Amino acid sequence: MNVLGIHIAVELIQIVVAVVAFLAFIGVNVLVLVLMERKVAGRFQRRPGPYEVGPHGSLQTLADAVKMMAKELHTPRGADKVLFWAAPIVTFAPVVVSFMPIPFGPKYLTGWEVNLGVVLILAFASLGVFGICLAGWSSNNKWSLIGAARAVAQSVAYEIPLLLSVLAIAFQVGSLNLSEITAGQGSWPWQWNVAVQPLAFFIFVVSMLGETNRAPFDLPEAESELTAGFHTEYSGMGFGLFFMAEYAAMVVVCSVGTVLFLGGWKGPVFDGPWWFLAKVYGLLFVMMWFRWTFPRVRFDQLLNINWKWLTPLALLNLLAVAFLVKVV
């Protein structure tokens, strides 16, 4: 009994330490990512981007964060107070947990070694939409409501091809443990899963854009249609949490993509977390590239892409993989 108690205590401490570490990680990453997004956008648009605060505007997001925290938290008239302020937290919290099973590097750089890591991430990723739904409903704003309705339809739809493409890798490796999936891949790009399953990778990348509500699939917050979608009524850190959740979710999906398809922390020379971060940021750059290049798709087109193309394609891919795994 005592041994079990100690074991649980150790596990709990480990989880707490990991959560705190991930919160710090998310904070730093969001600051860097927002700056990167704005700098990338600037380069794409023939302008320098933020330039005033700090050298080359490097402290701009920090200043923005301070501003956001100092702003008044305003609750709109007729809004459901409890749900309205619970929503940003409900959106943000699952994203933090999603970091737990990701192996950032060899040995200790995994928050929590779980055998069902992939399932855990997908489960918590689906929780995020719950918060968006609450935000849209409790805001007492019709634009928010439409945005939330869009978010629900979109997330539910895009989880399916995402799951199917992830399953294809799980079939191939024979494990849902992210560390084992990394271990199954070699150091060189042609030894990564993307070389074996390019179709699954393609489906994964498209559905990860849909899952994180990024352009060209940013319909829940389509600003030219819905003003700001589900977070229209949020101010200060309420909005800030949604914002952080969006960027953190981007990091999560890119991390999962890196682990599943791009060899995780393995690289041609000096395996380690730096390779992991480099690949994650590479994928993040691609997401930004899409955002600043493409127009937004329409909602029915978005669902058509998913149900008519991605899902059947992912199913076929999965069948083919299952067949090959069984035969070979």
Place this chain on the structure above:
Amino acid sequence: MRPEEAFRTLSGDFYTRSLQPGPTEDTLILNMGPQHPSTHGVLRIVLELDGEYIVRAEPVLGYIHRMHEKMGEVKTFAQYLPNMGRVDYLHALAWNWAYVGAVEKLCGIEVSERAEYIRVITAEMNRISSHFVWWGAYLLDLGAFTPIMYAFDDREWLLDLLQIVTGSRLTYCYFRFGGVSDDVTPEFIEGTFRWCERMRSRLPMYKALVTDNIILRKRCEEIGPIDLDMARRYGATGPVLRGSGVAYDVRRAEPYSVYDRFHFEIPVGKAGGDAMDRYLVRMAEMEQSLNIIEQALRRLPPGPVMHEKAPKRLKAPKGEAYFAVEGARGKIGVHLVSDGGKNPYRVKLRAPGFSNLSLFSELARGVLLADAVSILGSLDLVIPEIDR
């Protein structure tokens, strides 16, 4: 439907008053604007939505009504001129021209030939700058953030050039009764040639990068088709009409100034043109405007920019005059009635945007919210011109 009807949704007596559902049970009344990112200014549209489908759409106007027509009655002919740059701030020179043209017609003032050419050059440049703003803003409506920066980059050059001759960058007041206020400089002529050259390489790039993008095509094709009958009923003009396959351009149909001396084509869309046709017409128009500018610059005659016989003090005879020009949004008309006094007796401004906006209600019926934004953008509205 009138806007009051949209809000006649209260039921019960004073104590039991509550909101009534719309005509069908699942609809939702939604205010789009007057502060909405894609109504481009202070246009308000009352929408009745069934899910994301629009059941009814009714534009509500007048948020930026500035009594331009009334102002005409209390100012002298010359004092009213600066108002024209403010009616449609994107194609200010066309309004300049329409008013100046009407006054010249009323008083029988002749215009010097050099001034006519300068008017053509500057008005066409202004048309391109207006189309650039439309292009950037339309793509912004469709969710592409980058093109507007490219458009404004090119437009910046253009505004710099226009600033040399007109002295201002947006709300020009450059044309005078009988000519223009200042002559063009060699710097302007050379700069304009170089800018035209640059534009000829930029436009194909925009086509490759933006126009041929599959997402853009899917967002524009078969959206908001306007057939001939509909265009006629609402009095649509400009690219909205030409997008539906009617080659009606005031520059060609009722030639004014020296437009009959230039070679240019009138781009048209197909019958029943959709948002993509209107898009393509405007893009092609930019190219045609470049042709006109280059021809006019090459053939620019020497001489004064004000006609020698232009009166120093304007004395308008009793009578009326109507003058129409082709603006970036369509037919701009100014109708002046004079009783022989120093002020116009009545000024009527015909804004093309007003007629084009009238189409929206019918076009938006039954489409998705996102398509309504696309349709609204493809009509290219400037709200101050509509509200006047």
